Amino acid sequence: MLQKYKRVFSLLSQWVFFGAIIGLVVGSATTFLVEANDYLGDVREKSGWLIFLLPLGGIIIGYLYMNYGKVFLDNTLNDAAELNNLVIDAVHGKKKVLRRMGPIVYVATFITVFFGGSTGREGAAVQMGASVAEAVNNFFKALILDKKIFIMSGISAGFGSAFGTPITGAVFGMEMAALGKMKFAALVPCLVASYVGHYVTTAAWGHKHEEFIIQTVPELSLLTFLKVILLSIIFSLLSISYCQLRHGIQNTTEKIFKKNHMKRAFFGGIIIIVLTVIVGSQDYNGRSLQMLEQSFTEEVPPFAFLGKLIFTAVTLGTGFVGGEAIPIFFMGATLGNALHTFINLPISFLAALGLIAAFSAASNTPVAAFLLALEMFDGKGVEYFFVACVVSYIFSGHHGLWPSQKIYEPKSILFNIANGESIKNVEKKKKGI
CATH class of the missing domain: 1.10.3080.10 (Clc chloride channel)
Structure with a gap:
């Protein structure tokens, strides 16, 4: 012993x-x-x-x-x-x-x-x-x-x-x-x-990270929980849309340019320039941290989430490199900000809910997403974020940022998927490839 x-x-x-x-x-x-x-x-x-x-x-x-x-x-x-x-x-x-x-x-x-x-x-x-x-x-x-x-x-x-x-x-x-x-x-x-x-x-090294503050959390009520569930489904659809577009662009450009990374990225750079000229600003280039922070305090352009979705999908789908968490944060937070017009909940709470729910759905990491909410927002609204992480994770289906993720347990008994399949293989089977 x-x-x-x-x-x-x-x-x-x-x-x-x-x-x-x-x-x-x-x-x-x-x-x-x-x-x-x-x-x-x-x-x-x-x-x-x-x-x-x-x-x-x-x-x-x-x-x-x-x-x-x-x-x-x-x-x-x-x-x-x-x-x-x-x-x-x-x-x-x-x-x-x-x-x-x-x-x-x-x-x-x-x-x-x-x-x-x-x-x-x-x-x-x-x-x-x-x-x-x-x-x-x-x-x-x-x-x-x-x-x-x-x-x-x-x-x-x-x-x-x-x-x-x-x-x-x-x-x-x-x-x-x-x-x-x-x-x-x-x-x-x-x-x-x-x-x-x-x-x-x-x-x-003394680095100071960005802070996103929830000004007001709604009181616990059945109506608010129902709103959170509905919103979480919407945020999961946002994540699916981004993942499908991003991987679609990657697969298409790889086929067109025969996996020549230089040609793909050169073409992608031209597309980003054209999109930037059409938009008339560089709000969706780079990290877009300023508008992300702004979404917690005041109204931002109502279709900002869509702009970031397209810009990021083209950028990463054509071979450029970087993270996808911050763009996902941006999409979720700005969509939550836009929904403030239709749903009577505090704007900072909606932005935070969108940030966490979109990340949970896109990354397929609901436990990490819930813990992220606890650490990022000092434990505020813990009950709502738990529900948001679970609902967005389930309703996003077997999609995600990383096709190599393996599915050891289907998200629901409604999904007929063998244990151990990767997201990439599931997608191929859906398309009959």
Whole structure:
């Protein structure tokens, strides 16, 4: 018995040690990512002409991924251009995260933000976190430990430090790869990595994350719960619309340009320029943080969510790089803001509800989304956010941001889906491919 406890303590100590190292490196790298993104975004906003160089930036990004992002291992192509899908496949043991993936996604994200592509930051943080975890595993040759857990820890560190939400980050790392299943054996390293990454970003490097404040939460009532359920269904439809358009654009451009990343991104850059000229402003280029924050305090253009949806779907669907969480936050929050005209609920509450529900539906991570609401909004409206996360998750069906996600449990008995199917395969079967 004593030997058994020694083994448990030894394993626990190793997970704490490796989780802390991953968190330390990823937290520092994420701080640089976020600070650099903020700086480049500010420069772009002051120099509107940079948008016209976006197609050139697309060529550079395409060149990087086509020439440095592909590695064949065990007769399997590991392509960094698959972004978060490669990370998820690595968690499932099907592919391997490339250590060069971190630097490549860094450069590609900076180029996308600097020249006006519509994107976020957490995608780069997650991929960089996974590549750091792979490097740590290889450096220490920790073969006695589960490599999949290393990758999950990197995901947790990246997400927790990117948004200042360490508890959410810990669970997101365990929940991201599969619907209906979490690997609780990864809890300790994911929690340590996320917290260390968060504190390195905020305490050591002094980065201050954006704050979204709910001014008023409606009193608990049956009518309000019914409104929240209805709204959550609407937000889930928003997420489905974005995911379908984004993947549709990707599949179509890959077919047209025969998976030539440079041509795809060059074409996408031209489309973004045309859309920007049509709109007459650059409100939907870059991260659009100003309007996202504004949606919590005052009315924004009623179709802002649609503008961001189209700009982001084209940007990421044609091969540019970045995160999708912030654009999803924007779409949900601004749609909630627009619905304020029709539904008698506080505007900041509607924006917050849209932000969380849209993220839950798009990412298929309802537990992480609920925890995100708790951390982001200081526990306000906890009952409503719980309902919103569950309802939006169920009604979004088996769609999502990342086609490589596996479905270990269908969301409802109404769905006739075999356990272990990926979202990508389910979509193919629906289309009869």
